[in-house]
Amino acid sequence: MSHIVLNPLLQYSQHDLPGGNRCRIKWDLRQPPCSSAQLIESDQTLSDTELAQHATHPPLNTLQIICGVLPFEWPIIAQNPTGVTIADVLQAIHQTVMVQIKQNEYDALSLKQRNRIAQIFDTRWRASLEPRTIWSFGVLRVDCLLNHTIFAGLTMTIEGTDACIVSLRRVN
Structure with missing residues (x-):
């Protein structure tokens, strides 16, 4: 299997980025992603061009997102026949937790x-x-996250799989 790499905008970082973030996207899962997700460098809402970028390289049609903080296994699956985008990932997470x-x-x-x-x-x-x-x-499911509703990025699981883990952090 080929090596799958996450888009740098979605990648979790072990190092603090500006504002104490762990990812280049600043987003509270309780808010709609396309109108509230911002780039930490500019505090500007993600542009349509950024949201349309593929979430992985090479592009995947399906990306499973695992959230170990949720008390139940509520599947988070981003799908797109032309390749999962950043918007698809954020929307899949949001739709899952707002149930x-x-x-x-x-x-x-x-x-x-x-x-x-x-x-x-x-x-x-x-x-x-x-x-x-x-x-x-x-x-809602998002209430089960308690105060851990800030998106902190994604990390791919095992090489060659179509799954990643979402990291969350506490609201300041």
């Missing part, structure tokens, strides 16, 4: 986890511009 958690999933969490998630949910809906609407959607 309402099922009651049986919530019930399977420990009491401590449920209490912490409930606090995050309460803070999120109370701070929104439309609290009743947000409250009506209920607890």
